[in-house]
Amino acid sequence: MNDFSITPFRGPHLILLLLTAAAALLVFFLLRGKPGAWRVRFLIGVCFFNLALFAGYKLSLSMDAVYVRAYYPNGFNIFNELPLHLCNINLFLIPLGVWKKNRSIMGFSFFVAPLGALMALLFPEPLFSGFSLFLPRIFGYYVTHALLVVCGLSLATLGFYRPDTRDIPRILKTFGLLAVGAHLINLLLRLTLCPEANYFFTYGAEIGVLKLFWRIIPAPLLYGLPAPLILAGYMYAVCALSRLTRGAEEAFFFIGWISSAAQKQEDTTLHDRNIRGIGIALCLLALLLSLSGCGSLKDDTLLTVNAVITEVDTGKQTITVKDDADENTLGEECLIDCSSTPMVYCDFATQKVTKISFEDLQVNDKVIMCIRSSEMESFRSGGGEKTIKVEQLQLYTQRAAE
Numbered sequence: 094m095n096d097f098s099i100t101p102f103r104g105p106h107l108i109l110l111l112l113t114a115a116a117a118l119l120v121f122f123l124l125r126g127k128p129g130a131w132r133v134r135f136l137i138g139v140c141f142f143n144l145a146l147f148a149g150y151k152l153s154l155s156m157d158a159v160y161v162r163a164y165y166p167n168g169f170n171i172f173n174e175l176p177l178h179l180c181n182i183n184l185f186l187i188p189l190g191v192w193k194k195n196r197s198i199m200g201f202s203f204f205v206a207p208l209g210a211l212m213a214l215l216f217p218e219p220l221f222s223g224f225s226l227f228l229p230r231i232f233g234y235y236v237t238h239a240l241l242v243v244c245g246l247s248l249a250t251l252g253f254y255r256p257d258t259r260d261i262p263r264i265l266k267t268f269g270l271l272a273v274g275a276h277l278i279n280l281l282l283r284l285t286l287c288p289e290a291n292y293f294f295t296y297g298a299e300i301g302v303l304k305l306f307w308r309i310i311p312a313p314l315l316y317g318l319p320a321p322l323i324l325a326g327y328m329y330a331v332c333a334l335s336r337l338t339r340g341a342e343e344a345f346f347f348i349g350w351i352s353s354a355a356q357k358q359e360d361t362t363l364h365d366r367n368i369r370g371i372g373i374a375l376c377l378l379a380l381l382l383s384l385s386g387c388g389s390l391k392d393d394t395l396l397t398v399n400a401v402i403t404e405v406d407t408g409k410q411t412i413t414v415k416d417d418a419d420e421n422t423l424g425e426e427c428l429i430d431c432s433s434t435p436m437v438y439c440d441f442a443t444q445k446v447t448k449i450s451f452e453d454l455q456v457n458d459k460v461i462m463c464i465r466s467s468e469m470e471s472f473r474s475g476g477g478e479k480t481i482k483v484e485q486l487q488l489y490t491q492r493a494a495e
Contacts, residue, residue: 097226099235101215105226110214113239120243121250132251136244137188143240144184147176150233157230159420162489163220163397163461166441172287177275179293180209180241187244191253197263199254201271204264204328206245210238219396223422223469256332264328265321276314293317396466398422399489402458410451411480417459427472428480429462438488449488459489 099106124132154160155169165173176184183206190198214235221234248254275293282290294300295314297307303317310316399420404413410432415425436449454460463485472481 098223099217099221099226099231100223101217109226109235109239113214113242116239117243117246117250120247124251129252132253133191136191136247136251136253139240139247140184140188140244143237143244144176146233146240147181147184147237150229150237153229153233157228158418159399160220160230162399166439170287170289172282173289175292177278177292178209179205179271180213180238182271183209183241183245187248191248196254196260197267199248200256200260200264201267202245203248203254203256204324204331205268207242208327210241210245213238214242223396225421256328256335258329258332261325261328261332265325268321268324272314272317396464396469398462398464398469400427400460400462402454402456402460405454405456407451412454414460414462422469423472423481429486430480430482431486434483434486436486436488438492441491453488455490457490461487461489 097105099109120135124135151171151174154174155171161169176182183202186198187202187206189195190202217234221231224231226232226235249256272293272295276295279290279292279295291298294303295317297303297313297316302323306319307316310318399417400414400423401417402412403415403426406412410430412429412431414423414427414429416423431451431454436451436453438447438449438453439445440447462483464481464483468481468483
């Protein structure tokens with residue numbers, strides 16, 4: 094099982110990225126000569142299959158003890174797992190756009206779905222990194238996002254949508270309407286069924302650029318006002334690359350033009366070449382995104398680990414821990430340096446968070462630790478320090494009310 098552990102930019106993860114690219118190319122080569130109705134049915138069918146897979150994946154999360162402990166101390170809430178984020182909302186939008194032949198919707202999905210899903214594949218959250226691909230949580234996360242990349246790219250490679258700068262204002266309008274709609278849903282859910290609802294991250298997020306935006310404009314929804322500018326720049330770049338590749342192929346084809354008698358056949362071939370040019374442009378963009386992702390390996394991300402204390406050394410301010418049930422991260426014995434670690438305790442009944450000291454920890458306590466990825470890499474390699482330093486420790490075991 095450990096041989097299939099998914100860690101960003103390591104063996105299985107790179108294979109998964111290559112398979113995603115191969116699947117997008119395979120769809121193009123298999124369906125490029127098929128009637129339009131075939132392509133419509135195929136793409137809508139794949140989207141509905143992915144939607145069913147997404148539903149099963151979210152259902153599996155409700156039974157995933159590690160996931161529930163980390164995100165839902167008061168119990169799993171399905172209303173916080175709906176497909177209403179910028180990425181997975183395209184599970185609905187892609188088939189809707191293809192069915193209605195709506196360029197605004199298809200354009201939004203073409204530009205946003207592959208980019209958002211690719212970012213999710215390249216930079217997974219801690220609970221989706223370092224675990225076996227065969228865990229339902231991991232399998233569902235990576236496969237649904239990979240299929241979103243394929244479906245988004247297929248809008249262009251199957252001829253449903255061609256990038257055009259004239260569509261950008263309408264796509265930005267669609268983006269704005271979806272963001273406002275998501276914020277209204279967040280408001281309703283926060284008042285009723287889900288106090289932590291944050292679809293489209295309208296209430297902020299601990300994500301690089303969004304975190305920066307919040308510092309500049311600390312207001313829900315409004316803090317994301319700079320985002321359309323970035324999205325517009327990205328869309329113009331894709332349109333420019335598409336135009337360049339299309340122009341190059343048209344010039345090459347013109348040189349090889351022999352007689353007017355073959356013009357009709359050549360026009361059909363040219364159309365195929367144009368679509369292929371769009372695919373090439375998207376592959377170039379995906380390559381650039383992958384390279385930028387590789388550069389981000391230097392970023393020291395935080396990982397969340399669940400463990401059980403097996404020994405407490407008050408003199409050295411260290412604890413020995415082992416993996417909690419359903420974990421496979423630290424093994425049966427790992428020494429944790431707590432000398433300068435902030436510690437907190439959350440009372441699940443009152444939701445009150447209080448600071449605690451090292452003396453409050455006991456053998457058999459369950460804890461949730463935030464650990465730098467560099468620390469984990471050193472520990473897993475076996476060549477670094479055997480003592481891990483944690484950034485924060487939360488006492489998970491509940492204490493009797495005083």
